[in-house]
Amino acid sequence: MEIDLTGKTALVTGSTQGIGLAIAEGLARSGARVAVNGRRAERVDAAVAELRSAGGDVVGVTADVATEDGVDGLLAQLPAVDILVNNLGVFEAVEPRAITDAQWRAFFEVNVLSAVRLIRSYLPGMIERDWGRAIQIASDSAVVIPAEMIHYGVSKTALLAVTRGFAKDAAGTGVTVNSVIAGPTHTGGVEEFVYQLVDRSLPWEQAQREFMRAHRPQSLIQRLIEPAEIANMVVYLSSPLASATTGGALRVDGGYVDSILP
Secondary structure (H helix, E strand, O other), X not given: OOOOOOOOEEEEOOOOOHHHHHHHHHHHHOOOEEEEEEOOHHHHHHHHHHHHHOOOXXXXXXXXXXXXXXXXXXXXXXXXXXXXXXXXXXXXXXXXXXXXXXXXXXXXXHXXXXXXXXXXXXXXXXXXXXXXXXXXXXXXHHOOOOHHHHHHHHHXXXXXXXXXXXXXXXXXXXXEEEEEEEOOEOOOOHHHHHXXXXXXOOOHHHHHXXXXXXXXXXOOOOOOEOHHHHHHHHHHHHOHHHOOOOOOEEEEOOOOOOOOOO
C-alpha cells in the first residue's frame, strides 16, 4: 500500500516520545512535513533532531496546548495544517471516590479541550481547502472504563463524542474526522510497570506475555502493542486512501475491547 503525503503539513500534539513520536515518524516517512509538539523546548529539540536524522522534514513547536494561551502561541507559529493528530493525553490511577473536582477539570482540559480548541482552530481552513484530516488518539478505557481511572476513561469517551460531532460539522467536504482507540501499548515506563508485576528474571518478550496473560487477559494478541502499530493506522487515516472513513472510532487494541463495535 503506497501512502504519499508529500505536500501535506501535519501537527502531532504531545509527540516528543511514545505513541506521538511514533506517529510523527510515520507521517514524516510518508512524506509529510511534520510539526513535533511538546511543552519543553529541550525535549522538542531532541525529538526533532532524531526524526531529522532519519531524513524527515520536521519542525518543532513548543507550546502547552492544554491551555488557551498555549494554543494561541502554537497557532502563531503554525497557522494552518492539513493533518491534525490530537495525541496529547494524561492518565493516573486514583481511587474512584477520591477523584477531586480539580482532577476532573484537569483531565478534561488536557484530554478533551486541547483537542476541541485545535479542531475548532484548524477545521475552517481544512474545509476551505476541501481537504484535511483530524485524528484523535483515544483509548480502550473510553469503552472499558477502568475503576481506578474513571476520570481518564470518561475523558476518552468524551473524545469519541467530540470526534463524531466534528465529523458531522465537516460533512460533505473533503475533510475527515476520526478517533483511534489504542489498547495496552509498550511506551516509556511500561516495562518497569510490567516488571513490578512479573518475575524480573524473565526476558522482555516472555515478561510482557506473562503480564498480558495474568493482568490483561482480554487481549487477543496477548502482547503489548508497539507504538508504530498505532502510528500505522494514523498514517492510513491521514492519507487519501481513507477518504470514505469519517466519524469513526477505529480500534488498534489487539482485540482488548470485547465488542464487535466500534
